[in-house]
Amino acid sequence: MHELSLAMSLVEGVEAECAARGGLRVRAVYLEMGELSGVHEDALRFAYEMACQGTELEGSRLAATHTGGSGLQITALEVDP
Amino acid sequence: MTGTEPRLVEVRRNLLKDNDLRARALRQRFRTAGVRVVSVVSSPGAGKTTLLAALLQNLTQQLRVAALVGDLATDNDARRLAASGAPTRQITTGTVCHLEARMIEQALEGWELAELDLLLIENVGNLVCPSAYDLGEDVRLVLAAVTEGEDKPLKYPTIFNTADLAVITKCDLAEAAGCDLDLLRHNIEAVRPGMPVRLVSARSGLGMAELQHAVAA
Numbered sequence: 613m614h615e616l617s618l619a620m621s622l623v624e625g626v627e628a629e630c631a632a633r634g635g636l637r638v639r640a641v642y643l644e645m646g647e648l649s650g651v652h653e654d655a656l657r658f659a660y661e662m663a664c665q666g667t668e669l670e671g672s673r674l675a676a677t678h679t680g681g682s683g684l685q686i687t688a689l690e691v692d693p
Numbered sequence: 694m695t696g697t698e699p700r701l702v703e704v705r706r707n708l709l710k711d712n713d714l715r716a717r718a719l720r721q722r723f724r725t726a727g728v729r730v731v732s733v734v735s736s737p738g739a740g741k742t743t744l745l746a747a748l749l750q751n752l753t754q755q756l757r758v759a760a761l762v763g764d765l766a767t768d769n770d771a772r773r774l775a776a777s778g779a780p781t782r783q784i785t786t787g788t789v790c791h792l793e794a795r796m797i798e799q800a801l802e803g804w805e806l807a808e809l810d811l812l813l814i815e816n817v818g819n820l821v822c823p824s825a826y827d828l829g830e831d832v833r834l835v836l837a838a839v840t841e842g843e844d845k846p847l848k849y850p851t852i853f854n855t856a857d858l859a860v861i862t863k864c865d866l867a868e869a870a871g872c873d874l875d876l877l878r879h880n881i882e883a884v885r886p887g888m889p890v891r892l893v894s895a896r897s898g899l900g901m902a903e904l905q906h907a908v909a910a
Contacts, residue, residue, distance in 0.1 A: 614822040617789045618708060625706050639699050649709060650825055650851070686706040690699045 615652060618684065619659035623669055625686055630668070640673040640690035648682040712826050715794035719829030726806035730814065731908050732828055734852060735836035736845070737818030740862040740895060742770045744836065745815055747895040748905055749777035756909060757808060761800050762815040763792040770815065780804070791822035794829055811909060820849040832908075838863045839872035843880055850884040858889050860904065865894040 622641070630636040645651055653676055664670045675690075723730050733741050745760060752758045759780040762770040771783035782800050784792060797814065806812075814830060816823045835856035837845045840863055846853050853859065859881050867874055878890055891907070893900035 614790050614825065617791075617793070621708050621711060625708060625711075629702075629704050629706060633702065636702065642701075682709070684708045686704050686708065689702045689704055691702055693697060693700055 615655040615659040616663065618651060619656060619663035622656075622660065622686070623663045623667055626669060626689065627667065629686070629689065630691075636689065637692035638669055638672050638689050639692065640675050641669075641686060642688040642690070643674060643676045644679045644683065644685045644687050645676050646679055646681040646683040648680075649684045650682075651684055653678075709825070712794050715798060716827035716829040719794055719797060720831075722806060723812070723829060723831070726809070728806050728809045728812050729832075729909075730812045730828075730830040731832045731834065732814040732816060732830040733834045733836060734816045734820070734823045734856065735818060735838075735862075736820045736841065739818070739836045739838040739841060741815050741818065741836060742773055743895045744860070744862060744893070745813055746773055746777060747901060748908060749774060749779050749813070751901075751905055752811065752909060753777050753779050756810040758811045758813065759804065759809050760813045760815065761797065763796070763817045765789075765817065774815075786817060790817060790819050791826050792816050792828060793826050797828050813908075820845070820852045824851040824855045832857045834858050834860050834908075836860045836862050837877065837881075839867040839874070839877070840870045843873055843877040846877070846880040846884045853881060853885045853888065856888075858891065858907065859885075861890065861892045863894060863896075864892045864899055865897040 626638060626641055657674055660674050735741050760774045761782050761784060762774060763784040763786055764770055765786055768783040771781045775781040784796050784800050814828060833856040835852055881888055881890055891900055891904050893904050
Protein backbone atom coordinates (compact mmCIF):
# COMPACT_ATOMS: atom_id res chain seq x y z
CA MET A 613 0.00 0.00 0.00
CA HIS A 614 2.95 2.35 0.52
CA GLU A 615 4.63 1.31 -2.71
CA LEU A 616 4.50 4.85 -4.08
CA SER A 617 6.69 6.22 -1.32
CA LEU A 618 9.00 3.19 -1.66
CA ALA A 619 9.22 3.82 -5.39
CA MET A 620 10.09 7.44 -4.69
CA SER A 621 12.89 6.43 -2.32
CA LEU A 622 13.98 3.88 -4.90
CA VAL A 623 14.33 6.60 -7.54
CA GLU A 624 16.09 8.89 -5.06
CA GLY A 625 18.43 6.04 -4.10
CA VAL A 626 19.31 5.26 -7.70
CA GLU A 627 19.89 8.95 -8.45
CA ALA A 628 22.22 9.18 -5.46
CA GLU A 629 24.17 6.10 -6.56
CA CYS A 630 24.48 7.52 -10.08
CA ALA A 631 25.62 10.91 -8.83
CA ALA A 632 28.20 9.23 -6.58
CA ARG A 633 29.64 7.54 -9.64
CA GLY A 634 29.89 10.69 -11.70
CA GLY A 635 26.60 10.35 -13.58
CA LEU A 636 25.30 7.18 -15.21
CA ARG A 637 22.51 6.59 -17.68
CA VAL A 638 20.40 3.82 -16.15
CA ARG A 639 18.61 1.24 -18.26
CA ALA A 640 17.54 -1.13 -15.51
CA VAL A 641 17.47 -1.33 -11.75
CA TYR A 642 18.01 -4.71 -10.10
CA LEU A 643 16.12 -5.12 -6.90
CA GLU A 644 15.94 -7.83 -4.25
CA MET A 645 12.57 -8.04 -2.54
CA GLY A 646 12.31 -9.83 0.77
CA GLU A 647 9.31 -12.07 1.18
CA LEU A 648 8.54 -10.44 4.53
CA SER A 649 9.03 -6.85 3.36
CA GLY A 650 5.29 -6.52 2.78
CA VAL A 651 6.01 -5.03 -0.64
CA HIS A 652 3.75 -6.01 -3.50
CA GLU A 653 5.69 -6.36 -6.75
CA ASP A 654 2.94 -5.30 -9.18
CA ALA A 655 2.08 -2.26 -7.10
CA LEU A 656 5.76 -1.34 -6.87
CA ARG A 657 6.20 -1.63 -10.66
CA PHE A 658 3.20 0.58 -11.25
CA ALA A 659 4.45 3.13 -8.71
CA TYR A 660 7.99 2.95 -10.10
CA GLU A 661 6.82 4.05 -13.53
CA MET A 662 5.05 7.03 -11.98
CA ALA A 663 7.97 7.91 -9.75
CA CYS A 664 10.36 7.84 -12.72
CA GLN A 665 8.37 10.33 -14.75
CA GLY A 666 10.28 13.52 -15.36
CA THR A 667 13.50 12.06 -13.95
CA GLU A 668 16.62 10.66 -15.59
CA LEU A 669 15.19 7.21 -14.87
CA GLU A 670 12.15 7.61 -17.08
CA GLY A 671 11.86 4.55 -19.33
CA SER A 672 14.13 2.40 -17.17
CA ARG A 673 13.25 -1.18 -16.31
CA LEU A 674 12.79 -2.71 -12.88
CA ALA A 675 14.20 -6.23 -12.55
CA ALA A 676 13.07 -7.81 -9.31
CA THR A 677 14.16 -11.03 -7.68
CA HIS A 678 12.55 -12.47 -4.57
CA THR A 679 14.52 -13.47 -1.52
CA GLY A 680 13.83 -14.36 2.08
CA GLY A 681 13.91 -11.81 4.86
CA SER A 682 12.32 -8.40 5.15
CA GLY A 683 14.71 -6.28 3.10
CA LEU A 684 14.23 -4.28 -0.06
CA GLN A 685 17.58 -3.73 -1.65
CA ILE A 686 19.00 -2.30 -4.87
CA THR A 687 21.71 -4.77 -5.91
CA ALA A 688 22.85 -3.48 -9.31
CA LEU A 689 22.26 -0.93 -12.04
CA GLU A 690 22.38 -1.73 -15.73
CA VAL A 691 23.80 1.37 -17.35
CA ASP A 692 24.81 2.72 -20.77
CA PRO A 693 28.33 1.76 -21.77
CA MET B 694 34.26 -4.50 -24.01
CA THR B 695 32.63 -3.56 -27.29
CA GLY B 696 31.37 -0.27 -25.96
CA THR B 697 27.78 -0.93 -27.01
CA GLU B 698 26.70 -3.51 -24.44
CA PRO B 699 25.18 -2.11 -21.27
CA ARG B 700 27.30 -2.72 -18.22
CA LEU B 701 26.29 -3.72 -14.72
CA VAL B 702 27.26 -1.62 -11.76
CA GLU B 703 27.03 -3.39 -8.45
CA VAL B 704 25.21 -1.44 -5.76
CA ARG B 705 24.14 -2.30 -2.22
CA ARG B 706 21.45 0.01 -1.04
CA ASN B 707 18.76 -1.06 1.38
CA LEU B 708 15.66 1.04 0.91
CA LEU B 709 13.71 0.10 4.02
CA LYS B 710 16.80 0.52 6.13
CA ASP B 711 16.88 4.25 5.44
CA ASN B 712 13.84 4.77 7.65
CA ASP B 713 15.25 2.53 10.37
CA LEU B 714 18.47 4.55 10.47
CA ARG B 715 16.59 7.84 10.66
CA ALA B 716 14.31 6.42 13.37
CA ARG B 717 17.32 5.28 15.36
CA ALA B 718 18.85 8.75 15.14
CA LEU B 719 15.55 10.31 16.22
CA ARG B 720 15.29 7.94 19.19
CA GLN B 721 18.77 8.96 20.23
CA ARG B 722 17.85 12.65 19.93
CA PHE B 723 14.71 12.15 22.00
CA ARG B 724 16.64 10.27 24.66
CA THR B 725 19.34 12.92 24.87
CA ALA B 726 16.73 15.66 25.15
CA GLY B 727 14.84 13.69 27.80
CA VAL B 728 11.58 13.67 25.89
CA ARG B 729 9.28 10.66 25.94
CA VAL B 730 7.58 9.91 22.64
CA VAL B 731 4.30 8.07 22.28
CA SER B 732 2.67 7.41 18.92
CA VAL B 733 -0.86 6.32 18.08
CA VAL B 734 -1.99 4.19 15.15
CA SER B 735 -5.45 2.96 14.20
CA SER B 736 -7.84 2.76 11.30
CA PRO B 737 -9.53 6.02 10.26
CA GLY B 738 -12.31 6.90 12.67
CA ALA B 739 -11.22 4.76 15.61
CA GLY B 740 -10.88 7.87 17.75
CA LYS B 741 -7.21 8.84 17.70
CA THR B 742 -7.78 12.58 17.69
CA THR B 743 -10.57 12.52 20.27
CA LEU B 744 -8.44 10.36 22.54
CA LEU B 745 -5.37 12.57 22.14
CA ALA B 746 -7.39 15.75 22.65
CA ALA B 747 -8.72 14.32 25.93
CA LEU B 748 -5.25 13.18 27.03
CA LEU B 749 -3.69 16.53 26.14
CA GLN B 750 -6.31 18.42 28.10
CA ASN B 751 -5.04 16.82 31.32
CA LEU B 752 -1.41 16.17 30.44
CA THR B 753 -0.75 19.83 29.68
CA GLN B 754 -1.51 20.56 33.37
CA GLN B 755 1.49 18.57 34.56
CA LEU B 756 3.91 18.17 31.65
CA ARG B 757 5.36 20.11 28.75
CA VAL B 758 3.64 18.29 25.92
CA ALA B 759 3.63 18.79 22.15
CA ALA B 760 1.84 16.90 19.41
CA LEU B 761 2.40 15.98 15.76
CA VAL B 762 -0.50 14.74 13.70
CA GLY B 763 -0.45 13.15 10.26
CA ASP B 764 -3.18 13.19 7.63
CA LEU B 765 -3.26 13.14 3.84
CA ALA B 766 -4.90 16.55 3.78
CA THR B 767 -6.30 19.36 6.00
CA ASP B 768 -5.05 20.67 9.31
CA ASN B 769 -8.35 19.92 11.07
CA ASP B 770 -6.77 17.54 13.56
CA ALA B 771 -3.94 19.90 14.46
CA ARG B 772 -6.50 22.59 15.18
CA ARG B 773 -8.49 20.20 17.38
CA LEU B 774 -5.38 19.21 19.35
CA ALA B 775 -4.10 22.79 19.58
CA ALA B 776 -7.21 23.69 21.58
CA SER B 777 -5.43 22.11 24.57
CA GLY B 778 -2.80 24.83 24.37
CA ALA B 779 -0.04 22.33 23.51
CA PRO B 780 2.24 23.20 20.59
CA THR B 781 0.88 21.19 17.66
CA ARG B 782 1.97 20.65 14.11
CA GLN B 783 0.13 19.00 11.26
CA ILE B 784 2.02 16.77 8.85
CA THR B 785 0.13 16.56 5.56
CA THR B 786 1.42 13.58 3.66
CA GLY B 787 -0.28 14.24 0.32
CA THR B 788 -0.65 10.74 -1.11
CA VAL B 789 1.49 8.92 1.42
CA CYS B 790 -0.49 6.54 3.61
CA HIS B 791 1.70 6.61 6.72
CA LEU B 792 4.20 8.76 8.62
CA GLU B 793 7.92 8.18 8.11
CA ALA B 794 10.88 9.08 10.31
CA ARG B 795 11.92 11.68 7.73
CA MET B 796 8.58 13.50 8.12
CA ILE B 797 9.01 13.56 11.91
CA GLU B 798 12.51 15.05 11.49
CA GLN B 799 11.13 17.80 9.27
CA ALA B 800 8.13 18.52 11.49
CA LEU B 801 10.37 18.95 14.53
CA GLU B 802 12.44 21.70 12.91
CA GLY B 803 12.59 24.76 15.11
CA TRP B 804 11.31 22.99 18.22
CA GLU B 805 13.63 22.82 21.19
CA LEU B 806 13.23 19.18 22.25
CA ALA B 807 14.91 19.75 25.61
CA GLU B 808 11.99 22.02 26.53
CA LEU B 809 9.53 19.14 26.16
CA ASP B 810 8.71 16.24 28.48
CA LEU B 811 6.39 14.39 26.16
CA LEU B 812 5.74 14.29 22.42
CA LEU B 813 2.58 12.65 21.10
CA ILE B 814 2.44 11.55 17.46
CA GLU B 815 -0.82 10.69 15.72
CA ASN B 816 -0.19 8.59 12.63
CA VAL B 817 -2.30 8.59 9.48
CA GLY B 818 -5.42 6.45 9.94
CA ASN B 819 -4.27 3.16 8.45
CA LEU B 820 -3.76 -0.31 9.94
CA VAL B 821 -1.39 -1.55 7.23
CA CYS B 822 1.49 0.71 6.22
CA PRO B 823 2.44 2.40 9.51
CA SER B 824 3.54 -1.00 10.78
CA ALA B 825 6.58 -0.89 8.46
CA TYR B 826 7.82 2.51 9.64
CA ASP B 827 9.56 3.06 12.95
CA LEU B 828 9.24 6.71 14.02
CA GLY B 829 11.72 6.61 16.88
CA GLU B 830 8.95 6.52 19.47
CA ASP B 831 9.26 4.89 22.91
CA VAL B 832 5.77 3.50 22.96
CA ARG B 833 3.28 2.82 20.19
CA LEU B 834 -0.42 2.56 20.97
CA VAL B 835 -2.76 0.76 18.60
CA LEU B 836 -6.44 1.66 18.94
CA ALA B 837 -9.39 -0.55 18.12
CA ALA B 838 -12.86 0.95 18.50
CA VAL B 839 -15.76 -1.19 19.69
CA THR B 840 -17.61 -0.15 16.52
CA GLU B 841 -15.03 -1.83 14.28
CA GLY B 842 -15.87 -5.44 15.04
CA GLU B 843 -14.07 -7.92 17.26
CA ASP B 844 -11.95 -9.44 14.50
CA LYS B 845 -9.86 -6.37 13.61
CA PRO B 846 -6.76 -7.78 15.38
CA LEU B 847 -7.08 -11.02 13.42
CA LYS B 848 -7.36 -9.15 10.12
CA TYR B 849 -4.45 -6.78 10.79
CA PRO B 850 -2.05 -8.75 12.99
CA THR B 851 1.09 -6.91 11.85
CA ILE B 852 0.12 -3.57 13.32
CA PHE B 853 -0.69 -5.24 16.66
CA ASN B 854 2.72 -6.84 16.57
CA THR B 855 4.54 -3.54 16.08
CA ALA B 856 2.64 -1.79 18.88
CA ASP B 857 3.25 -1.95 22.63
CA LEU B 858 -0.19 -1.31 24.06
CA ALA B 859 -3.67 -1.94 22.68
CA VAL B 860 -6.40 0.54 23.56
CA ILE B 861 -10.05 -0.35 23.00
CA THR B 862 -11.84 2.94 22.38
CA LYS B 863 -15.48 4.11 22.48
CA CYS B 864 -16.27 1.59 25.23
CA ASP B 865 -19.33 3.65 26.18
CA LEU B 866 -20.79 2.40 22.88
CA ALA B 867 -19.89 -1.26 23.35
CA GLU B 868 -23.37 -2.41 24.19
CA ALA B 869 -25.07 -0.32 21.48
CA ALA B 870 -22.54 -1.58 18.90
CA GLY B 871 -23.06 -5.18 20.02
CA CYS B 872 -19.36 -5.55 20.67
CA ASP B 873 -18.21 -8.57 22.65
CA LEU B 874 -15.32 -7.03 24.61
CA ASP B 875 -14.09 -10.40 25.86
CA LEU B 876 -13.87 -11.70 22.31
CA LEU B 877 -12.01 -8.57 21.17
CA ARG B 878 -9.52 -9.00 24.02
CA HIS B 879 -9.20 -12.67 23.21
CA ASN B 880 -8.41 -11.81 19.57
CA ILE B 881 -5.73 -9.33 20.59
CA GLU B 882 -4.23 -12.01 22.83
CA ALA B 883 -4.35 -14.47 19.91
CA VAL B 884 -2.22 -12.29 17.60
CA ARG B 885 0.01 -10.82 20.30
CA PRO B 886 0.14 -12.95 23.44
CA GLY B 887 0.74 -10.90 26.57
CA MET B 888 -0.05 -7.55 24.97
CA PRO B 889 -1.39 -5.11 27.58
CA VAL B 890 -4.92 -3.92 26.77
CA ARG B 891 -6.83 -0.94 28.13
CA LEU B 892 -10.51 -0.16 27.81
CA VAL B 893 -11.35 3.51 27.49
CA SER B 894 -13.96 6.02 26.51
CA ALA B 895 -12.70 9.54 25.89
CA ARG B 896 -16.30 10.73 26.07
CA SER B 897 -17.31 9.16 29.39
CA GLY B 898 -13.81 9.28 30.87
CA LEU B 899 -13.73 5.52 31.49
CA GLY B 900 -10.16 4.26 31.87
CA MET B 901 -8.69 7.64 30.88
CA ALA B 902 -6.81 8.32 34.12
CA GLU B 903 -5.04 4.96 33.87
CA LEU B 904 -4.24 5.48 30.20
CA GLN B 905 -2.93 8.97 30.91
CA HIS B 906 -0.65 7.47 33.52
CA ALA B 907 0.65 4.88 31.05
CA VAL B 908 1.27 7.54 28.39
CA ALA B 909 3.09 9.90 30.75
CA ALA B 910 5.10 7.28 32.64
